[in-house]
Amino acid sequence: MTHAPPMTTLIAIAALCVLATGCAPTLVCQPNPAWTWDQGGVIRGDRSNKKLALIFTGGEHGGGSQHILDTLAKKNVKASFFVTGGYVAVPGYDVWLQRMADEGHYLGPHSHAHLLYAPWESRDESLVSESQFKGDLRKNIDELRAFGAMPKGALIHFIPPYEWYNQQHSTWAVDMNCRLFNFTPGSGSHRDWAPEGHKAFKPSRQILADILEEEHTDPDGLNGHLLLLHLGSQREDKMYLLLGELIDELHARDYQLVRVDEMLSGR
16 A cells, blocks of 8 residues: 555556546646556545545445435435446435436446456456446446536546455546545444444444544544445445434534545546
C-alpha cells in the first residue's frame, strides 16, 4: 500500500484523462497526489479535507434499499451506489435503481456477474481473462445506463466485486474509461454483510462504534474516507437501520458527505 501510484499507473491514468476530457496529460488531468492507492486503485481521498463518501454496494440481497434512500433523502445527503447484474435482475429493484439516479446519487458498476478476479491467497494471479473482465464490466455499465446513470464520455467510478483486485485489473479498468477504487481500510464498516454465526460477524452497534472510534484514533480522522456499507444482507441485525444515526454523528463532527465522483474528481 502506498500514498502514490506507480509510474505505470500514472501513465495509464494520464491516457485515461485524454480519453475522458480531451486534455493533454498535464498536472491538471492527473489524480490528486494526496490520494492513497493500493494495486492501482484509489482507497482514500484527500486527507486534508473533512469530506467522506458513503458507498453502498449490492447484489441479490438489497432489502435495505428503500430505507437507505429514504434516510438519505430525509438527511439531504448524496451517496454512491454500486450494484451487480444480480441486483438489477431482482423484480422490483428497478424502482430503487431509478430513485438512485433520479435523486442525484452516483450509480455505478460493481460487475455484472460478481466475479472473483483473483485468488484470496494469491492476489497477483488473475482468475479472469481481459476479455472476461471487460465483457462483464461493459454489461454491467450498459444495464445501469438504462436508468440514466453514467453519461457516455464521463469517467466511470467502479468498485470491484468482493472488493478484491490487483494491478492488472486496475489497468484493464483504465482501458474502459473507469477509475477503480476500493473502500478505505480501518473502520470495519464493510463487515455489515456478515451474518450471525460467521467469523466476521460484528453486531451493528459495534460496527457503528468502530467507525466512530476510527474517526477518533486516526490522525486524519475520517478525512477522505470511502466508507463502504451494503444495501442488504442475510444477517438479522441490519446495519442500515443505523444509517440515520451514523449520518447525524458524522454531521456533528463537521464532515461533509459527498458522492464518490466529487471525492475523486482528479483535479
